[in-house]
Amino acid sequence: MNKAFVKETEQDDDDDVQLAPPIPAGAKNYITPSGYRRIKDELLQLIDVDRPEVVKVVHWAASNGDRSENGDYIYGKRRLREIDRRIRFLTKRLDLAEVVDPSVHHGSDQIFFGATVTYSNQDGVENTITIVGIDEFDPLKGKVSWISPIARTITKAREGDTVTLHTPTGTEELEILEVSYPAPE
Incomplete structure (x- = not known):
């Protein structure tokens, strides 16, 4: 027909x-x-x-x-x-x-929603990501959803901490190098 x-x-x-990511x-x-x-x-x-x-x-x-x-x-x-x-x-x-306004954490070294985080993996490769909402994520621009495995793993960690990320290919150690938030408007 x-x-x-x-x-x-x-x-x-x-x-x-x-098509939208589900809200937990x-x-x-x-x-x-x-x-x-x-x-x-x-x-x-x-x-x-x-x-x-x-x-x-x-x-x-x-x-x-x-x-x-x-x-x-x-x-x-x-x-x-x-x-x-x-x-x-x-x-x-x-x-x-x-x-949620991430600028309330401006100056903090702990990771919460809205943080821009630079971390390095075991091989020394550095990545920078920003933790954003489900409707805002864009992996190609370094924006990851707060429900993603990487965001859940690093949330509440601080600069200098090492966290363990569990991936389908095994575990990976990540060192948090820098945490920043936008300045208050």
């Missing part, structure tokens, strides 16, 4: 939620102030700019008559569903978010 004749289901609406049971959705602003800005962009533009296109396409073979109408409606799905997802995530 052609995909054009298959009705979308409610399960499709939950695709974003299924009983835990809060911690997020940095900058991460909260970024998500809120995306939500406002979708509501105030993107959705109204697509609605205009769909309205124009619907006024052209036969909707069954009207590509602008069909793809516009699909894009509208995608935008609405993303709006619902972002709204839920913001409702669950608990903003």
